[in-house]
Every structure is written in C-alpha cells, then in structure tokens.
Amino acid sequence: MTTKTTTTTTTVTPASPPKGSPFGFALPPELLLEILSYLKESQSALYSVSLVCRQWMLCAAPLLYRHVKIIDTFRYATFILTLTRNKKTLYHGSLVHTLDLAAGNKLFGKQANMMDPTSTNTIPGAFTIDHDQQQEQQQLDPHGHLFVTTSSLLQVAKTCKNLTCLNMSLTTLFHDSMIEETGEYVSTLQHYAVQPGLTHILIPMSKVIETLGKECPQLQEVKMQRCDWVTTHTIWLWVTHCPKLIRLDARRSNKCSVKKL
Numbered sequence: 060m061t062t063k064t065t066t067t068t069t070t071v072t073p074a075s076p077p078k079g080s081p082f083g084f085a086l087p088p089e090l091l092l093e094i095l096s097y098l099k100e101s102q103s104a105l106y107s108v109s110l111v112c113r114q115w116m117l118c119a120a121p122l123l124y125r126h127v128k129i130i131d132t133f134r135y136a137t138f139i140l141t142l143t144r145n146k147k148t149l150y151h152g153s154l155v156h157t158l159d160l161a162a163g164n165k166l167f168g169k170q171a172n173m174m175d176p177t178s179t180n181t182i183p184g185a186f187t188i189d190h191d192q193q194q195e196q197q198q199l200d201p202h203g204h205l206f207v208t209t210s211s212l213l214q215v216a217k218t219c220k221n222l223t224c225l226n227m228s229l230t231t232l233f234h235d236s237m238i239e240e241t242g243e244y245v246s247t248l249q250h251y252a253v254q255p256g257l258t259h260i261l262i263p264m265s266k267v268i269e270t271l272g273k274e275c276p277q278l279q280e281v282k283m284q285r286c287d288w289v290t291t292h293t294i295w296l297w298v299t300h301c302p303k304l305i306r307l308d309a310r311r312s313n314k315c316s317v318k319k320l
Contacts, residue, residue, distance in 0.1 A: 085114065092118045099125075124154035128162035132206045135160065139211050142218040152218030160205050161228040161282070209262040210235035210244035213270055222275040228284035228308075236261050264288065265296055272300030282308040290314045 086094075091114070098104045099122050109119040129135045142152045207230045215222070233247045239258040271278060278301050283289045289312040297307055309315050 088114065088118055091115065092121075095119055095122060098122070120151070121154050124151050126157045126159070127155055128159045129205065130162050135205060135207070135211070139214055143214055150218075152215075153221060155219040156221055157224040157226075158215065158219065158222060159224075159226040160207065160230055161226050161284075204229050204231045206231050206233060206248060208233045208235045208246055208248065209264060209267050210237070210246060212267045213244075213262065216267065216270040216274045220274060221277060222271075223277050224280040224282075225271075225278065226282040227286065228282050230286060232264065232286070232288040234261055234263065264293060268293070268296040269300050272297075272302070277303065279303055280306045280308075283312060284308055285311045287313060 095105065095108060095115075095118055098108070102123065105119045105123050109116040109123065127138065129138060207227060209232070235247055236245045236259040237243070238245060239260055241257070244262075245259060281297055281301070281304065283293075286309070289309050291314075294307065294309060294315060297304060
C-alpha cells in the first residue's frame with residue numbers, strides 16, 4: 060500500500076506601507092505632539108516641521124502660535140488676516156497666549172533674535188516682505204515703529220480668548236472707524252472713497268481696552284513702553300477693565316508719569 064504526501068507551500072509577503080506615505084506607519088498625533096514639544100524653543104525648526112505634511116502641520120501649529128512675535132506692520136496685517144479669514148484649518152486665535160508687537164524693534168527683540176540662531180519671527184501664513192515694501196515702510200516710519208489700529212486690536216480681542224500677555228511697546232496707534240449699518244471696519248491706513256450716507260463711528264482706545272478685558276479674562280501682563288498714545292487715562296482704563304492684571308509696564312511714555320497718576 061502506497062501513501063502519497065502532499066506539501067503545501069505558503070508565501071508570506073511583507074506588509075506594504077500605507078498609500079500616500081513614504082513611511083512604514085504614521086505616529087499618533089499625541090506622540091508626535093510630545094516629540095515636537097522639545098522644539099518649542101526653536102521656532103525655525105517648528106516652522107520647517109509644519110511644511111512636511113498636513114499631520115505635522117496640525118501638531119506644530121499649537122506650538123508655533125502659542126507665543127507670537129511680530130517684527131513689522133506687514134506681518135501683523137497677515138497675522139490679523141489669518142485670525143479672521145472664513146476658511147481655515149484651525150482656530151488660530153485660541154492657540155495664542157502671548158502676542159509681542161515689539162519683536163522687530165532695535166530696543167527690544169530685533170537684536171536678540173539676530174544673536175540667537177534658533178529663533179525666528181516667521182509663522183505659518185506670514186510671508187517674507189519684499190524689498191520695495193520694506194523701503195516704503197521705512198519712509199512711513201523711519202524709527203521702525205509698528206503701526207497698530209484700533210480695529211485690529213478689537214479683532215485680536217475677539218479671537219484670542221486665551222491671551223495672557225500683550226506687548227505693544229514702541230507702537231504707533233491709529234484710530235479706525237466702523238460703519239454702523241454694515242459693521243465693517245474702515246481703516247485710516249487705507250485710502251479709498253467712502254460711500255456717502257453711511258454712519259461712521261470712531262473706535263477709541265477705551266473701547267479696545269474694555270473689549271480686551273471682557274473677551275480676554277486671563278490677560279495678566281500688558282507692556283506699553285515708549286508709546287506716545289499712552290496717557291494716565293489709558294492706565295486707569297487697563298486697571299479698571301482687566302481684573303486679573305498683574306503687571307502693567309508703561310515706562311518712558313512721554314504723556315504718562317508717576318506724578319500725573
């Protein structure tokens with residue numbers, strides 16, 4: 060009696076990586092965020108990370124927008140557009156904890172940023188200003204002061220709810236107006252024909268401070284050094300409308316002194 064034995068050979072093929080990814084597997088967002096948190100002192104590295112892919116951008120954005128540093132008026136305008144645009148991936152305003160508008164000035168952050176090779180003032184969506192625009196800004200303000208409008212500060216107050224520190228040192232303030240019928244802002248920095256028959260309401264700084272105190276309940280520190288628009292009345296407005304305010308720095312402001320207070 061003859062018995063036949065049959066052998067079955069099974070070939071195991073290695074698992075192929077997911078489609079659309081050059082890696083074998085993708086890290087969970089929680090683990091990737093923990094790894095990127097070690098780069099929070101190097102903003103340039105975080106910005107490079109945000110350009111890799113969508114997942115990395117979503118994990119790097121909270122770290123990039125936590126401490127925002129603005130070096131000129133062009134980047135400040137781009138930052139405001141990022142906060143207020145209709146179609147956006149993230150609600151960037153809720154990520155902002157500190158906003159520094161004096162980072163590009165020689166007396167504050169500009170020299171320190173040039174000495175530190177790991178620091179940068181670039182944020183996603185803020186493009187490099189070209190040479191012509193830079194010359195135009197220098198002609199408008201040879202001292203390098205950043206232009207701030209009351210309407211832009213209102214937009215910061217309404218979007219950055221978790222703001223704890225605001226640095227407006229060495230800024231030049233312009234008072235915008237709002238159209239009562241439409242709710243649109245009319246900037247004093249833009250030159251265009253105003254439609255007749257509409258009611259224009261001036262936006263004072265008192266309205267901005269009141270809105271910041273109401274919309275940003277965690278605001279604890281405000282810096283306004285060397286600002287010509289700071290008066291004793293401005294100081295009292297900050298103290299009145301911001302109950303959690305711990306530090307208010309208005310040193311070397313010509314229109315405000317200890318004697319006047």
